[in-house]
Amino acid sequence: MPKSILHCISCGAEYDSDPFRLTCDADHPPSLLRSVYRAQQMEVKAHLPGLFRYIDWLPVEQILEDAGKPITYESKNLAHHLGLDHLFISFNGYYPERGAQMLTGSFKELEAFSVLAGLPKKHPRTLVIASAGNTGRAFATVCSKHRIPLCLIIPEKNLSALWSKTSFGSEVSLIAVSDGGDYSDAIALGQLMSQLDRFFPEGGAANVARRDGMGLTVVDAAMTLGRIPDHYFQAVGSGTGGIAAWEANLRLLADGRFEERRMKLHLAQNAPFTPMVEAWKAGSRTLFPIGEAEAKASINQVSAQVLTNRNPAYSITGGLYEALVETQGEMYAVTNAASEQARYLFEEFEGIDISPASGVAMAALLQAVEAKKVDRRDHIVLNITSGGIKRMKHDYSLHYLQPLISCSPSKVDVHKVAGQIECNLQCS
Numbered sequence: 001m002p003k004s005i006l007h008c009i010s011c012g013a014e015y016d017s018d019p020f021r022l023t024c025d026a027d028h029p030p031s032l033l034r035s036v037y038r039a040q041q042m043e044v045k046a047h048l049p050g051l052f053r054y055i056d057w058l059p060v061e062q063i064l065e066d067a068g069k070p071i072t073y074e075s076k077n078l079a080h081h082l083g084l085d086h087l088f089i090s091f092n093g094y095y096p097e098r099g100a101q102m103l104t105g106s107f108k109e110l111e112a113f114s115v116l117a118g119l120p121k122k123h124p125r126t127l128v129i130a131s132a133g134n135t136g137r138a139f140a141t142v143c144s145k146h147r148i149p150l151c152l153i154i155p156e157k158n159l160s161a162l163w164s165k166t167s168f169g170s171e172v173s174l175i176a177v178s179d180g181g182d183y184s185d186a187i188a189l190g191q192l193m194s195q196l197d198r199f200f201p202e203g204g205a206a207n208v209a210r211r212d213g214m215g216l217t218v219v220d221a222a223m224t225l226g227r228i229p230d231h232y233f234q235a236v237g238s239g240t241g242g243i244a245a246w247e248a249n250l251r252l253l254a255d256g257r258f259e260e261r262r263m264k265l266h267l268a269q270n271a272p273f274t275p276m277v278e279a280w281k282a283g284s285r286t287l288f289p290i291g292e293a294e295a296k297a298s299i300n301q302v303s304a305q306v307l308t309n310r311n312p313a314y315s316i317t318g319g320l321y322e323a324l325v326e327t328q329g330e331m332y333a334v335t336n337a338a339s340e341q342a343r344y345l346f347e348e349f350e351g352i353d354i355s356p357a358s359g360v361a362m363a364a365l366l367q368a369v370e371a372k373k374v375d376r377r378d379h380i381v382l383n384i385t386s387g388g389i390k391r392m393k394h395d396y397s398l399h400y401l402q403p404l405i406s407c408s409p410s411k412v413d414v415h416k417v418a419g420q421i422e423c424n425l426q427c428s
């Protein structure tokens, strides 16, 4: 049996593992595929770099050097402040005193290494990634390091998110979406670009390598705790992290060494842009329609821009709605002020800065404690998806990625853009 296969959650069709396959061929409504691994029981390979210690549950055959990994540690000060007996922090980012060395500062590094290690070497087509910031920074850094061609598309207003400890390579072509374009405009341009010859899409939530990389936060937590946690808190934008956490839970159940437990997902969005929270609280599998102008106005008020995906993987078969149903999950809306207050508390009690999105997750935990949705004896994991960025900027002088092209979302000529990128790659 090969290392892994792809299984359609809707119809059960099976496919050979293939980094370019994002959908099932059968005629049914859209469904996610899921990896099924030959190694049901995880054998940790501690000698491999970073997250590759968990290579048994990654759809890759090769490893890439310099990979970071999530760390899980038991909180003392914050736990005491909240009156919790077993609060664990999954920290994704830079916190050298605790051994956290994810130098791009966010858990998007997990998916970048997992997706890129799965691609064939010297592939003739260029990967297209649309990002609000964190994903772009992770992919641009890893692609530069390993000389993998990348077309990265990001809203111009988020350019300051593209920094790295090491310099960027000419393999990375950055397109900035100007004239007030947002994350969804970047995604729309990415879809157009990835349909051209010589380009291909990463696939977002549909890419199993992305989800299986992200799910390693839960795998690392379970390996550290020696059990499946009772509760899991995370902020969500596309919903991918929540789906990945649930899929990791399923793998841990199949592993056979852990007690039967469905970890309750507690997922949060940054108000006023909270489409999944509104749908879930109304018991709706479909998101409520929202006009473009209204969506943009809400998005512009949100401090955690990485959470502002307008087309999340919520309704799709195998998507976030189902993960919430299976885990009897909860969703929370968190204001900018509540996120800011939570970030301040985290830094005070845990000694490291965290991002606005992580503040949203932490504020959801505060809401849950207040509303008694968790018991003080429960085992709780708080996923700090991004942290230590202020500390990175203090400890290192960082490089910033400059756009190759800036273009307005309404006036872009994708063939011309593609030509400029090809030219840039030939020069590299």
Ligand SMILES: [Zn+2]
Pocket (backbone or CB within 6 Å): 008, 009, 010, 011, 012, 013, 024, 025, 026, 028, 031
């Ligand atoms: Zn199918």
